[in-house]
Each structure stands twice: as C-alpha cells, then as structure tokens.
Amino acid sequence: xxxxxxxxxxxxxxxPQIDKKIKSFKEMCSEFKLDFQQTLAKKLPSIRGGGEExxxxxxxxxxxxxxxxxxxxxxxxxxxxxxxxxxLMSFTRMMKNTKIISSQNDLYKESLSAEHVVCxxxxxxxxxxxxxxxxxxxxxxxxxxxxxxxxxxxxEKEQWYASKEVTAEMRRKxxxxxxxxxxxxxxxxMKFLTVGLTNETQEGSSIYLYEGxxxxxxxxxxxxxxxxxxxxxxxxxxxxxxxxxxxxxxxxITSYSVEYCVSGEDGWQQKTEAKAEEVTVRDLKPxxxxxxxxxxxxxxxxxxxxxISDAIKTLPCxxxxxxxxEPNLTEISxxxxxxxxxxxxxxxxxxxxxxxxTDNNEEALQWNQTKSxxxxxxxxxxxxxxxxxxxxxxxxxxxxxxKESIIVKVCTTTFNRLAELLxxxxxxxxxxxxxxxxxxxxxxxxxxxxxxKFNFGEESTRLNRTIILFGAIGSGKSTLIDGMINYIVGxxxxxxxxxxxxxxxxxxSRAHSQTSEVTVYKIxxxxxxxxxxxxxxxxTPGFGDTRGIERDREITEQLRxxxxxxxxxxxxDAVCFVAQAASARLTATQKYVFDSVLSIFGKDVAENIRILxxxxxxxxxxVLEAINAAGVPCPKTKDGxxxxxxxxxxxxxxxKRSSEGDRMSDVGEGGHFDKMFWEMGTKSMKxxxxxxxxxxxxxxxxxxxVLRERKQLEISVENMQEQVKLGLAKLEExxxxxxxxxxxEFEIIKNENFxxxxxxxxxxEKEISHAGNILNCQQxxxxxxxxxxxxxxxxxxxxxxxxxxxxxxxxxxxCYWNVHFYQKYIWEYKEVKxxxxxxxxxxxYDRARGQKMTVQGLVEKLKAEYESLQxxxxxxxxxxxxxxxxxxxxxLKTNPLSTPEYIDMLIEEEKSEGKPGWKRRVQSLxxxxxxxxxxxxxxxxxxxxx
Numbered sequence: 001x002x003x004x005x006x007x008x009x010x011x012x013x014x015x016p017q018i019d020k021k022i023k024s025f026k027e028m029c030s031e032f033k034l035d036f037q038q039t040l041a042k043k044l045p046s047i048r049g050g051g052e053e054x055x056x057x058x059x060x061x062x063x064x065x066x067x068x069x070x071x072x073x074x075x076x077x078x079x080x081x082x083x084x085x086x087x088l089m090s091f092t093r094m095m096k097n098t099k100i101i102s103s104q105n106d107l108y109k110e111s112l113s114a115e116h117v118v119c120x121x122x123x124x125x126x127x128x129x130x131x132x133x134x135x136x137x138x139x140x141x142x143x144x145x146x147x148x149x150x151x152x153x154x155x156e157k158e159q160w161y162a163s164k165e166v167t168a169e170m171r172r173k174x175x176x177x178x179x180x181x182x183x184x185x186x187x188x189x190m191k192f193l194t195v196g197l198t199n200e201t202q203e204g205s206s207i208y209l210y211e212g213x214x215x216x217x218x219x220x221x222x223x224x225x226x227x228x229x230x231x232x233x234x235x236x237x238x239x240x241x242x243x244x245x246x247x248x249x250x251x252x253i254t255s256y257s258v259e260y261c262v263s264g265e266d267g268w269q270q271k272t273e274a275k276a277e278e279v280t281v282r283d284l285k286p287x288x289x290x291x292x293x294x295x296x297x298x299x300x301x302x303x304x305x306x307x308i309s310d311a312i313k314t315l316p317c318x319x320x321x322x323x324x325x326e327p328n329l330t331e332i333s334x335x336x337x338x339x340x341x342x343x344x345x346x347x348x349x350x351x352x353x354x355x356x357x358t359d360n361n362e363e364a365l366q367w368n369q370t371k372s373x374x375x376x377x378x379x380x381x382x383x384x385x386x387x388x389x390x391x392x393x394x395x396x397x398x399x400x401x402x403k404e405s406i407i408v409k410v411c412t413t414t415f416n417r418l419a420e421l422l423x424x425x426x427x428x429x430x431x432x433x434x435x436x437x438x439x440x441x442x443x444x445x446x447x448x449x450x451x452x453k454f455n456f457g458e459e460s461t462r463l464n465r466t467i468i469l470f471g472a473i474g475s476g477k478s479t480l481i482d483g484m485i486n487y488i489v490g491x492x493x494x495x496x497x498x499x500x501x502x503x504x505x506x507x508x509s510r511a512h513s514q515t516s517e518v519t520v521y522k523i524x525x526x527x528x529x530x531x532x533x534x535x536x537x538x539x540t541p542g543f544g545d546t547r548g549i550e551r552d553r554e555i556t557e558q559l560r561x562x563x564x565x566x567x568x569x570x571x572x573d574a575v576c577f578v579a580q581a582a583s584a585r586l587t588a589t590q591k592y593v594f595d596s597v598l599s600i601f602g603k604d605v606a607e608n609i610r611i612l613x614x615x616x617x618x619x620x621x622x623v624l625e626a627i628n629a630a631g632v633p634c635p636k637t638k639d640g641x642x643x644x645x646x647x648x649x650x651x652x653x654x655x656k657r658s659s660e661g662d663r664m665s666d667v668g669e670g671g672h673f674d675k676m677f678w679e680m681g682t683k684s685m686k687x688x689x690x691x692x693x694x695x696x697x698x699x700x701x702x703x704x705x706v707l708r709e710r711k712q713l714e715i716s717v718e719n720m721q722e723q724v725k726l727g728l729a730k731l732e733e734x735x736x737x738x739x740x741x742x743x744x745e746f747e748i749i750k751n752e753n754f755x756x757x758x759x760x761x762x763x764x765e766k767e768i769s770h771a772g773n774i775l776n777c778q779q780x781x782x783x784x785x786x787x788x789x790x791x792x793x794x795x796x797x798x799x800x801x802x803x804x805x806x807x808x809x810x811x812x813x814x815c816y817w818n819v820h821f822y823q824k825y826i827w828e829y830k831e832v833k834x835x836x837x838x839x840x841x842x843x844x845y846d847r848a849r850g851q852k853m854t855v856q857g858l859v860e861k862l863k864a865e866y867e868s869l870q871x872x873x874x875x876x877x878x879x880x881x882x883x884x885x886x887x888x889x890x891x892l893k894t895n896p897l898s899t900p901e902y903i904d905m906l907i908e909e910e911k912s913e914g915k916p917g918w919k920r921r922v923q924s925l926x927x928x929x930x931x932x933x934x935x936x937x938x939x940x941x942x943x944x945x946x
Contacts (some may be wrong), residue, residue: 017125091747124160126198180222223249223303263289287343316399328527335461418528450558458525468538471578486610581613583620602702609634616646778812
C-alpha cells in the first residue's frame with residue numbers, strides 16, 4: 001500500500017505529525033474496507049437468492065463512489081501526503097549543520113544544551129485537515145450524502161504546501177536559517193534544530209530562538225548578508241568600505257563584522273563596527289592584496305558574509321611628508337620628506353607635484369602638475385601676490401601611486417629688492433666710507449680643527465653648489481668673494497652702497513694670508529638672489545706666504561680634516577684657482593701653489609677645475625698661457641685655453657661718489673672705467689654661476705683617499721728618517737765595538753771585567769710647546785705621530801698611525817694602541833759615550849741564549865741586531881712605496897715637496913727675492929729636501945742602510 005511506503009520514509013519518522021495522519025488515514029481506510037466488505041457479504045447472497053434487486057448493489061457502489069472513500073479521493077490524498085513529504089525532504093536536505101528532532105520535549109532538552117538554539121519550526125504539519133475529518137464523520141454516519149458540500153472532498157484545501165505564497169515565504173526563511181547555520185558552524189555555543197510544532201499564528205514555518213533554555217522569539221529573522229560592500233577609499237595602510245544593511249533581519253543586528261586577510265592566506269582578522277555605513281580597516285601593509293568580507297552580528301550569532309569578489313590592493317607607499325613651501329615673487333620652492341612607509345619591493349620612480357591657484361573655490365581647483373626625481377622642486381612662472389595650494393604624491397611605476405600629501409597653501413610675495421632689505425639689516429664698516437656694509441653672518445661650530453663655518457640667511461631647500469677657492473698671496477681672492485656676494489644679492493652699479501663678506505684685518509701684513517683658517521661660507525638661497533641655488537664657498541688660506549712650507553702643510557692638514565670629518569664637506573662642484581690675469585709666466589712660488597693644490601685632489605676632480613683671472617681687462621689673460629705651460633690638468637676651451645672667467649674687482653669698492661643721494665658717480669674718466677669694470681664683472685659672474693649650475697657634482701671620496709695616503713707617507717718618511725739615523729748609528733756602534741773587541745781580544749780572554757768605551761743611541765724627552773698633540777709609544781720610546789689632530793687618548797685609535805687591526809704602523813715594535821699615549825714631548829735619540837765591561841755586554845745575550853757567549857759570538861749578535869733594524873727600515877720603505885704608487889694613480893699631481901729639484905728651485909727663488917724671514921724658510925726647505933731625497937731613494941728602490 002502507498003501509505004506504508006510513506007510511513008517507511010525518514011521524513012515520516014522524523015515528523016510525527018505526518019506519521020500520525022497517515023496512520024489515522026490507514027485505520028479509517030481499513031475500517032471503511034471492513035464495513036464495505038461486510039455490506040457486500042450481506043447483499044450479494046440476498047441478490048443471488050432473488051431477495052433483493054441488483055439495483056440495490058448498484059446503489060451501494062454508487063454511494064461508495066460518491067463517498068469520501070472513493071478511490072479518486074483516497075489517491076488524491078495520498079498524492080498530497082507524498083507531495084508534503086517530498087516538500088519537507090527538500091527543505092531538510094538544504095539545512096546543513098541542523099539536527100531534526102521530533103517533539104516539544106526533545107526541543108526543550110536541546111535548548112538546555114547550548115547557550116543559543118535556533119530552531120526552524122514547520123508550524124502547519126499538525127494542522128487539522130478537512131478531508132480526514134470528512135472520512136471520520138462518514139464512518140460515524142454523521143454525514144448525509146445528499147447534503148454533502150461538493151468541496152468537502154477537496155483534499156488540498158488550505159494545505160500549506162499547496163500555497164505558492166506560503167512555500168515562497170518558507171523558502172525565504174529556510175535560506176536565512178541555512179545561511180545563519182553555516183555562518184555559525186564553528187560556534188560551539190550554538191545549536192541549529194528542525195522540528196514540527198503546530199503554531200496557528202505562523203503559517204507554514206517560523207524560526208524560534210532560545211537563550212539559556214527559554215524561548216526569546218517565535219519569529220526570529222536571521223540577518224541576510226549585507227546588500228553591498230564596496231571600497232570607498234584605499235590608502236597605503238587602510239581601506240574604507242561602504243556597507244549597505246542586509247535586506248532581511250536588520251532589526252536583530254547589534255553590530256557589523258568586517259573580516260580581512262592577505263590574499264592567498266588564511267589568517268583572518270576582524271574589525272567590529274556598530275553601524276553599516278563606512279568602516280575603515282587600518283594597520284594594513286602597503287602594496288599588499290587583501291580579501292574583505294562583511295557580515296551582520298546578532299546577539300545569537302553572525303550572519304552570512306558578503307565577500308568582495310576582487311581582492312583590494314593597498315597603495316604602494318604612504319603619502320610624502322607635508323610640503324614645506326618657500327615662496328618668492330614668481331616661484332615657490334617645495335620640499336618634502338620621503339614616505340614614512342614603503343611597500344616591499346616598491347621603488348619611487350618620481351614625485352608628482354600638483355599646484356593650483358585657490359581662487360576661493362577649493363572644490364573646483366584646477367591642478368597643474370610637474371614631476372621631480374628628488375624630494376624638492378621649484379614651481380616657476382607663478383603670479384605674484386597669489387595664493388597657491390600645493391600637494392605631492394609618489395609615482396611607483398607599475399605598483400601605482402600614493403595618496404596625495406596634506407595640501408599646503410602659501411602666497412607668492414610682493415616685489416621688494418633684496419639688496420635694500422639687507423642694507424637695513426647690516427652693519428656699517430670703515431670710517432672713511434658710510435656706504436660699505438658688513439653682511440650679518442652666523443657662526444656654526446664645526447668641531448673640525450683649523451676650520452670655521454659661517455651661515456648667511458636661513459636654511460633653504462634649494463639645491464646647494466659648493467666651490468673651493470685657492471690662490472697665492474695677493475691674487476685678489478678675498479675681494480673676489482666680496483664681489484660674488486654683491487652680485488648674488490643684486491647690488492647694482494648705481495646703488496650707493498656695497499657689501500663686504502670678509503672683514504680683512506688691517507693689521508695683517510700683506511705678506512701673510514688674510515685668511516688664517518679654512519673658512520666655509522654657507523650662503524642660503526633667498527628670494528631676490530641672482531642665482532637659483534644656495535652656494536657654499538670654501539675660502540682657503542693663501543699658499544706660499546712668508547710663513548713657509550710648514551704653514552702650507554698646516555693648510556693641507558686643515559683641508560684633510562674638513563674633507564674627512566663626519567659633518568665636513570663631502571661634495572665639490574668647482575675647484576677654483578684665483579690668479580692675476582697679467583702673469584705671463586708662473587713664478588716658482590706660483591707654480592708651487594698650483595701643484596700643491598692639485599696634489600691634494602683625486603684625478604676625478606680634474607673636470608671641475610676652473611681658472612678665475614683677477615685684475616683682468618678686456619683682453620685675453622696672459623696667465624692662461626702660463627697655466628698651460630705649467631701643465632695644470634684642467635678642462636680646455638675650443639682654443640685650447642683653460643676654462644676661465646675674467647674679473648676685475650677694482651670697481652667694487654670705488655670711493656668716488658657724488659655728494660647727493662649717496663649714488664655712485666660716473667663723472668670723469670675714472671668713473672667711466674669703474675663702470676666698465678663693474679659691468680664686465682657682472683657679466684663674468686653671471687657666466688660663472690650659470691656654468692656652475694650645470695657642472696657635475698663630484699664626491700670627495702678619492703680626494704679623501706689621496707689626503708689619507710699623503711699623511712701616511714709623510715709620517716712614514718719622518719719615522720724612516722729617524723730609523724735610518726738609528727740604523728747608521730747602530731752600524732757605527734757595531735763597527736766600533738767589533739774593532740775594540742778584536743783589538744783587546746787577548747786582554748778580554750784573560751779578564752772579562754776589561755772595560756771598553758762605546759758610542760750608543762739613547763732616547764731623551766724633548767718638550768714641544770704649541771705643536772699639536774704628540775703620540776708616543778711607551779714601550780719603544782718612539783714618537784709615532786707628530787703633530788696629530790686627535791684631541792686626546794680616548795680617540796687615539798683614530799690616529800692615522802694606528803692600523804685597522806689596532807697595531808701601530810710606525811714604532812719599531814709595532815705595538816698595540818693601548819701602550820701609546822698623547823704627551824707634551826717627543827722622543828729624540830742622541831749619541832752617548834759609555835764604558836762597559838765585556839762581561840756586561842755578554843750577560844745581555846747570555847740570558848737570552850741560556851749559555852756562555854764568546855767574543856766572536858758577541859760580534860755576531862751585534863750584527864744580527866743591525867740586520868733586524870735594517871729589516872724594519874725595508875718594511876717602512878715598502879709601505880712608503882705603496883703610498884707613492886697609490887698617489888701616482890689617484891692624485892692630480894705628485895706633491896711638489898717630494899721632488900728635490902723642485903725644492904732647489906724654491907730655495908733659489910727665496911734667496912734671490914730676499915723677503916723678510918727668507919733664511920728661516922730656506923732652512924725649512926732644506927729639511928724638506930732631505931725628506932724628498934729619501935722619497936726619491938724609496939721610489940728607485942735603493943737601500944737606505946748599507
């Protein structure tokens with residue numbers, strides 16, 4: 001029978017309402033069948049016996065067909081039950097993570113086993129069915145067949161599964177329930193159930209919610225996923241999502257959960273927000289793809305997630321720092337810091353600088369754009385007295401672009417001549433002239449021995465160019481610097497004032513350089529400058545003044561300190577030689593100045609050398625041919641002349657002025673020439689600074705190496721002289737001792753207390769005052785470096801005499817640095833005559849050998865001492881030879897004071913000129929000549945001890 005098949009289904013067993021109805025139907029069918037069979041059993045014999053008419057049988061059959069128990073009605077009802085069971089099965093199959101229970105009692109028990117229980121209830125399974133009521137009434141004889149409603153047997157009347165509206169609503173609820181169950185599958189404090197319970201107020205189905213065993217809602221609507229989730233804003237470390245609330249279940253939502261993880265990974269993180277509007281997820285990594293999903297949260301659990309289909313990639317880096325703006329008339333200098341955060345493998349190719357006039361309408365700004373490879377740019381061609389907005393962002397190529405920086409606004413300035421402004425801030429100098437002003441400079445402590453630094457103006461973000469000026473005494477170098485500053489700040493010929501940068505000491509002899517220290521002037525760019533960059537001028541003391549070569553060595557050491565210090569000068573744009581234009585040939589001193597300067601620099605600086613010819617007229621300066629003849633390595637023009645610029649500073653501080661208005665006078669022939677020289681100087685200044693702006697900046701790395709090698713060579717040669725002196729003395733000592741030992745050999749054999757007189761070298765302390773620090777080895781009694789610029793013992797490992805391994809490269813014992821100390825004296829070795837017994841001489845070596853020594857053995861031991869000393873001299877020669885070879889490879893010129901012939905030339909010139917102090921200078925040159933001879937021998941590989 002069909003009802004047995006239905007009763008055998010799991011659905012009928014899981015939902016007792018179905019089971020009960022089918023069993024009731026089965027019982028009534030059996031009862032009707034039995035009654036029908038009994039009626040036939042009575043009627044058929046009577047009809048066969050003729051007691052009743054066949055029409056009576058026909059009437060019985062007619063009643064059956066018209067009764068609720070007609071085959072048609074019975075089959076239709078079973079069809080409906082099968083349909084109901086199939087419908088239930090389709091619902092329950094879709095419910096994952098859900099347990100089907102069969103009774104109210106089971107539901108109560110289950111509700112106590114979890115914090116939250118959500119139950120999908122089929123509310124119409126136990127609802128009374130008119131057809132079953134009709135069957136029951138028919139069997140009880142309460143139905144008048146003639147009065148039956150024709151729809152009484154409509155088996156589908158008012159059945160939940162037969163209503164399109166009801167089933168559609170049930171499927172909506174089932175979808176919400178199933179999605180809710182799936183979303184909370186991992187939640188151990190939740191259970192999801194399905195049961196059939198009759199509830200007249202909820203047709204078809206409802207969702208019950210239990211908390212702690214108590215029903216809190218019989219019409220709970222779980223939230224659906226948020227309708228839309230879109231990216232509203234993407235940054236380098238955050239993403240802002242715009243969330244639309246779910247279509248269903250919104251009244252039960254307590255908050256929203258945004259979950260995210262790196263694309264391809266499983267480590268989900270979560271952020272909770274109270275409302276579904278805009279949610280910003282922070283602390284993300286730049287240049288990284290993230291997957292986002294969002295779901296609603298209720299007191300019972302979380303809803304299904306809306307997953308953004310495409311991964312969202314954060315921007316490659318953070319925005320650049322807040323722009324710093326320096327406006328002038330028609331330009332704005334913009335600088336900024338690099339991004340604080342940069343994604344992995346991200347490179348900033350350029351910066352996009354955008355600017356716009358504000359025009360009081362911030363929302364409709366018309367942005368202009370320019371690119372910059374570095375963290376600064378100058379916006380040109382702007383309108384004066386106009387407000388501009390500026391922002392910056394990074395272009396990272398294929399990785400994308402960053403967000404814009406903070407927008408900064410600034411107004412370009414009004415026209416006001418810089419020179420006039422500076423005049424009001426400057427101090428008048430010189431009593432004989434009321435129109436010369438000393439520009440205000442601020443000294444900055446460099447903590448570099450022999451160097452000073454002055455700043456002019458406030459720090460600027462403009463590009464900086466650095467030049468260094470060299471010149472002999474009287475070349476006009478200081479006045480040239482004053483000319484440069486007057487040009488830079490815009491002083492014109494007709495102005496009634498001039499500026500001085502360098503305050504010359506009038507008490508200083510013209511034979512001495514007016515500059516005693518290496519001075520660094522940092523001229524920070526200001527609005528109104530005639531050059532588009534900041535300028536650093538390194539002013540050096542004049543080489544070749546009357547204080548001699550010792551002073552020149554001090555200057556070289558000062559430059560080495562400046563170029564080597566951590567906060568010193570590390571780049572150079574131009575190495576400028578200042579020379580008088582009229583010099584047709586270079587004197588020995590002038591050539592010495594050129595060669596001395598060139599020997600300081602590495603070969604890579606050759607292209608940056610420029611000649612500045614002073615006291616020039618309109619003609620070709622003769623000094624250019626002289627420089628060519630001297631073989632100065634520098635760039636050449638098409639004519640084969642050194643690249644040069646002509647200046648005549650005679651008009652800079654011309655005293656002739658008109659009596660009215662404090663204006664420069666052009667009256668008379670002198671005024672005409674002054675103006676001509678001024679205009680020539682202005683033209684040359686413009687050409688020089690224009691050329692300077694395109695020169696390739698050079699790092700001073702190779703120059704630092706040259707200076708270091710020179711210093712090492714200088715120390716080695718000085719110490720080698722001492723070692724050679726000691727070696728020769730030792731050789732003489734051995735010779736004398738050997739002669740004495742052989743001469744008195746017979747007496748010595750008979751009497752070991754026989755005395756002989758010998759000459760030995762002994763160290764003595766020699767006090768030196770005001771000569772720099774002196775590094776001495778206490779074990780060897782040897783002066784390893786003098787003078788040394790290291791301030792005290794705490795930093796002695798930085799001394800150039802100490803090797804990278806911590807051992808001294810100069811003392812005979814090559815001792816460790818911790819036995820070296822800075823002291824006020826040098827060790828000086830002197831010959832001393834001593835009387836010693838042969839026994840005493842032998843005892844020194846007997847202790848070492850552990851046995852008695854013969855006279856011959858004593859002589860051999862003395863020779864071994866000499867050979868050991870000679871070996872040390874050879875090592876010093878090898879080290880010095882390496883320094884010489886390296887200097888040949890790296891420096892522009894060899895040190896002129898390393899050539900004896902060159903020094904002879906300087907000595908002859910000193911003697912012929914006879915300037916004050918020439919004898920002292922010649923004496924210094926003679927000392928230097930001995931060192932030069934020693935270096936010449938080293939270069940040739942000659943033996944120093946033989």
